[in-house]
Amino acid sequence: MLAKTFRNPLFWLCLIGLALASVLPLWVSGYILGLLTVAYYFGVFSMAWDLLFGFAGEVNFGPTFLIGLGAYTAGILNGHGIGIPLCLLAGAVAAVIGGLVLALPALRVRGPYFGLTTVVAVLILQNLIVVFADTTGGEIGLTVPDVISIDAATNYWIALGFMGVSGLILYAIAVSPVGLILQASGQDPVEAGALGFNVAKHKLAAFCVSAVFSGLAGALFVFYMGTASVGTLIDVSVGVQVIIGAVLGGRRTIVGGVLGAVFLIAAGEVLRPLGSLSTFVVSAAALAVILFVPAGLLGILTRQGRGEGHRA
Secondary structure (H helix, E strand, O other), X not given: OHHHHHHOHHHXXXXXXXXXXXXXXXXXXXXXXXXXXHHHHHHHHHHHHHHHHHHOOOOOOOHHHHXXXXXXXXXXXXXXXXXXXXXXXXXXXXXXXXXHHHHHHHOOOOOHHHXXXXXXXXXXXXXXXXXXXXXXXXXXXXXXXOOOOOOHHHHHHHHHHHHHHHHHHHHHHHHOHHHHHHHHHHHOHHHHHHOOOOHHHHHHHHHHHHHHHHHHHHHHHHHHHOEEOHHHHHOHHHHHHHHHHHHHHOOOOOOHHHHHHHHHHHHHHHOHHHOOHHHHHHHHHHHHHHHHOOOHXXXXXXXXXXXXXHHO
């Protein structure tokens, strides 16, 4: 498996990309570093979502449910004097617990019903945040006392390092035997079950892994922004952005989610002078890529690599 990884052009492309990204603070302004920091966290959101959809075949229309649980748990605990490391751990644990509570009943249904269940979970979380406004900050938002750093370069490197480690772990899972079982379960769960694989167990494991990285990224994002709100973390539109980023970069590539997230954040900022029209232009461009290049940019490279492997 290790030799196969070294022969994969995608591995070297990612390595070169990380090397170039690591020296950006030496050349670009703090404003651009801030945009990329946000993009990297959204990249982790998209990679975690791709593991569940691209490999397990489960359409999670509510990725912000897990993100929001991690973010608000960490923020609320920090407001009660808990240190950042424990808050990050608690955010990841809360996302896993919430993911289990959601996945256990949701995985019993098929087709669009699973997706609808995840959307309802997001709406419930939004309502709970408003109802318990004394604790969560409600519609105004929750302000956390601590931040990881006030230095733009430090925040950038933390986000880049977290994204790199997350991508490595998620990609390793995807290309492992577990990832192959997830693909089989997603494509034909009946046949996978007939071969002796526990489909429900593997999909539940994928949901938990996705929850860990979503919750931890959400918690880190809160300590970068210094605040948490429904509009920036839990709103359905944020979830759509996460999903588009994963599909745009390339379904079933994991790391493609980073490319999609960077594109969306950068394009939205470049087109900001257009006002409300910028959202339409970015959405239209993303839709065009999804329609005419369904595999995404990194998906094309991955497919070519697999084709060469089959011919060999």
